[in-house]
Amino acid sequence: MNKNVKTTLLLTLLMVFFGIHSQAQSQLKTGDLVDGIAVVVGDEIILESDIEDQATFAKQQGAAVTDKCEFVESIINNKLLIYEAKRDTLIENRSAAIKENAGQKYDQILGQFPDEKTMLATYKFRTSYEMKNAIEKIDTDNYYGQMKYGRITDKADVTPNEVTDFFNMYKFQLPEVKDEVSLSQITMYPKLTNAHKDEIIAKLNKIKQDILNGESFESQARIYSEDPGSAANGGLYKNIAKGKMVKPFEAAALNLQEGEMSDPVESDFGYHLIMLVKKSGKNYDARHILLKAEPNDEEIASAKKEMDSIRTLIMDGKLTFKDAAYRFSDDKQTKFNAGIVTAEDGSDKIEKLNLPPTIAYQIAGLNKGDITDVFQDVAQQDRKTVTIVKVDDVIAAHQLDIATDYNRIKQMALNKKKNEMVEKYVKERLPNVFISINDRYKSCVFKTDWRKTADNK
Known part of the structure; x- marks a missing residue:
């Protein structure tokens, strides 16, 4: 129930990406895919296999990639940001640190396997060098792309009037909010004897x-x-x-x-x-x-007994959940915030479908104000915990409305403004960046006339 990415999630994402990477490699070997340079942006090269890999990866993550031309254009946009970021003297060059971290991530993954040979075979990489390079490439692009995006949109903001205008213009296109809950928790690590x-x-x-x-x-x-x-x-x-x-x-x-x-x-x-x-x-x-410091059954039972006593005090009205979280919770991310659990975007509203399975099971059938029984869970660093969760609110699925979802709509309006700022930046930089697109995309109708820019070099 914390915002940090767990090791298991990292490994899952890498597994998906590496699986895609290996598929492209095997296609190259069998002659099904003729690889080559698809696009050049400055000194950034995009291979045909890069496009195929990223498209497949996006689909694996649930994104709709129906228009390949549109997808290619998004990659070109990203590469232009990465190219400019590497030339921006105000963005720290972290190449050495990223390379070092790639090695550490490699070692972390290796720790999940009996030996290196098994790991490389699982991910379909021929050598450790090849796999480390793949990790490093992902991290490098992510770092520079995010840093440049942040630099361009740093001063972006929206006024209440702009939020209202955005809502009135797009309200019939805005997505429906799925069933959500607001939760608070008290989490304790069983103490070792x-x-x-x-x-x-x-x-x-x-x-x-x-x-x-x-x-x-x-x-x-x-x-x-x-x-x-x-x-x-x-x-x-x-x-x-x-x-x-x-x-x-x-x-x-x-x-x-x-x-x-x-x-x-x-x-x-x-x-x-x-x-x-x-x-x-x-x-x-x-x-x-x-x-x-893995607690044994006796130590877990002792922690559950202590937590049950805390729950009883709350249920009897002798202690508020907020005070109990501050006094007893070991979760540093929530104890100073009345125990309130937040989503990745900082909101205290969490879609039920995105809840960890254990939490979803424990709150099933509960109403606003209810508190779960004490249950065992696993927190960051895979540490065993005992936990109670309070259901602060239950929000049924509904169409976004500015009266009840102002902050969410504000974020959407802000994101739109940021994207417009980036689009404007890209168009301004085009005359100064060499761009070449392979003729196999000559039938694509891009929003930005990349070819005209390239032809005018």
Whole structure:
């Protein structure tokens, strides 16, 4: 119930993309698809296989891609933004960081497989280099496209009159709102007993002693670490910027000398054994071995009992849900906001179809003001939790109306204005950007006359 993308979602998206990528490769090998340059925008090249891959990927995500010419034009627009972003001195060049992060994502995915060969075979990549390049390309385009879009639309805003005008003009075209709910939650992480903590710490101390006796930190990380993002890489994280890691980890790492190893360190992720590899200015390299603090059945039962007591106080009117969330919730994203759960766009209205299955099941049949029984769930970093959820509101499916959906309509009007600003920017930049389109798209009628621009170079 948080806004951060979970590892499983990342892996699913990458699986879909890589599956598409491999299909295009196999088509190339069998001669079904003759690959080549479809479009050149500045020094950005769009291959025929890129267009096929992105179209298939869009369809997999539920988008309608019925007009290939329209789809190609959207890709050209995006590439022009990316080309301009790379030339914009106010946009930070993050190529090195993106490349490093691509390697870390690769290692994170690798941690889900028994070995590299199995992973590459699953994603249909021939080499690790090829797969890392694919990840890096996705991240690079996303970064530069988003940064340039943000720079162009930074000062965009709409007045109440503009929102009203937008609604009056498009109200018969606006989508219907599906069934929604507004929810609040109180989430607690079951606390480990001292005996359980001591057991984990003792295991880490044993690993540390084995390393001091000659075992390599890297090999022990591969064997014991429960961090999917680094275990396969010997526990290594490179070029870590200060502030990126959780505070206990960073404090311990930066208090070490190069080559020195910490005692067990506790964080929200579990318990770490950390070795500082290198310090370089504001960045550092470190290896770690993570043992997650997984609660056992007894500890989960104890947390459920405590949460049930809190629920009883709320139901009896002795404690408000808002105060209980602030006092007892371990979810930092909601505890300071009266426990209110927000969607990706920041709204407190969430479509029922987009609810996690566990939450959807728990609130089924409940009405406004009802509170679920205590139930077990899984939160960020796959940590086990015990949770109660309050149904703050139930909104039936309806046509958008400015009286009840003003903020949503305002966002739509703002998005329209932003898109118009980007469209204007693209047209202004066209005379200064080389664009070449393959003749196989000569029958396309584009909104922007890309060919005329190219011919006039």
